[in-house]
Amino acid sequence: MQGAARQSLTERASGADPSLDGKGPLFGQIKRAVAGQILRGRWQAGERLPNEEQLSSLYGVSRQTVHKAIALLAREGFLVRRRRAGTFVASVRNDRFALPIEDIGDVIARSGGVYEFRILDRKTLRNGEAIRWPDVPDGTPLLSLECLHLSDGAPIQFERRLVNLDAVPEVADEPFDSVAPSRWLVNQVPWSSAEHTVKAVNAAADIAALLGVEPGTACLSIRRQTVHLNRSITLVHFLSVGERFSLSGSSITDSATELNL
């Protein structure tokens, strides 16, 4: 269906482009062709590609189309481009391990468990009084929450959270009797950047008691700070029993997906 319709676009007489597969838009075909050369190792790291002019005559398309394909590949990290110097195969792909940011309730529900949460503690205070959140000015009103997440009745994650009441004043009126704080915040407050730290810790006695495990049990500790409009929104610390909780994710380059590599 695609192939036939495409020919009517511009009946290019030659069409002798052995490397293009004829599927989908031209710029996508170019992307696949070039990414294929790289992923299959034919164009080695650091090598210089033909320039846009050469590629355009090689593939029989206009420079704009080549430019779009190559610029996208550069944006995806396969290529590095320097004016006047040319286009090079990226020597190091600065790949990233991507983990989805999900509400734990969703995760539990999806895995078939029954999700519950309990608010263990809730108070408002000012920064610097009992707790200091370094990235927020002293004296800023904060909401402090402690919360336990359960799957099928078993404690699975302990959450300690600070919310900047200057940035999100509405949260003060929210009872959190049906919606968990994390979900409420995700739905309510957009964020523009988040920082995470993940480490492993041995459970202290009080946390262990809450989570129903022996003191010293390995727990995954996730600290997340969310920022929006130059203001810190929330600082949250999750502690989860190692046995019952893990993070997982995959990194797949778009081009690899297209190529079925």
Next chain:
Amino acid sequence: MQGAARQSLTERASGADPSLDGKGPLFGQIKRAVAGQILRGRWQAGERLPNEEQLSSLYGVSRQTVHKAIALLAREGFLVRRRRAGTFVASVRNDRFALPIEDIGDVIARSGGVYEFRILDRKTLRNGEAIRWPDVPDGTPLLSLECLHLSDGAPIQFERRLVNLDAVPEVADEPFDSVAPSRWLVNQVPWSSAEHTVKAVNAAADIAALLGVEPGTACLSIRRQTVHLNRSITLVHFLSVGERFSLSGSSITDSATELNL
């Protein structure tokens, strides 16, 4: 689909001053302007944007330039576009927590430590003999490695690795006396996708002895499988002392970075 909330933003936009900031390329200014409206909450999730024609006259640029800006924002997940229907503010940003995939030697070197590694064990075997790697056919020749990474002489990470010798036969001849396996593989073999699992475990006695900690110490466990050209390349399991090692990263949307939000 989203029944009610499709009011045109054209009139509202006349109230909001669409002035561009004049910094950098036009399409980038448009991106910032539009992303700003969304991130500041002026254009709500599900709302419909003015079409490219309207935006182009609103900002006084050509449709192509608007198209480029909007298409990029759509690619970044801020917008959803449907032909004939229009462009809508994405209701859910499927945000991801990105962790860099780095060689531990680099990490240690950057933090000023002296990096060393020791190969503790090396053997070749066939899949299914002593070990089974589920994603690889039984009988496939494998290289099995155990390796310890040290920072300033102190053990910091234990690595157990399987390499598919059908996919990377050259690895059989590599002595790994100066280059660590992870670095060798990163430089040698491109990969197109990787899967990770992160959890916390209590160190078993033998691992604890290797890492020089008490048995039961919380360790971060990272499992990574790398795939290329539809073949599994390597399966590696890292165990690091929680005290001495953590993962950290940040997720920042490109547009937010540009906006300094």
Next chain:
DNA sequence: CGGCTGATTATGTACATACATTATCGTCGC
């Protein structure tokens, strides 16, 4: 009423052209 169908509309792709931006390279002058 309900389904088919064709017109309409918004996005998507492609090409041509022009000019801007910048490293790089080679040459000139010292």
Next chain:
DNA sequence: GCGACGATAATGTATGTACATAATCAGCCG
């Protein structure tokens, strides 16, 4: 030899134009 400097070659941006594609909408007809 070495530094300044301009020519040059590559990518980057912007616009115009044309047509393709897809989904919606309205109206027609059964």
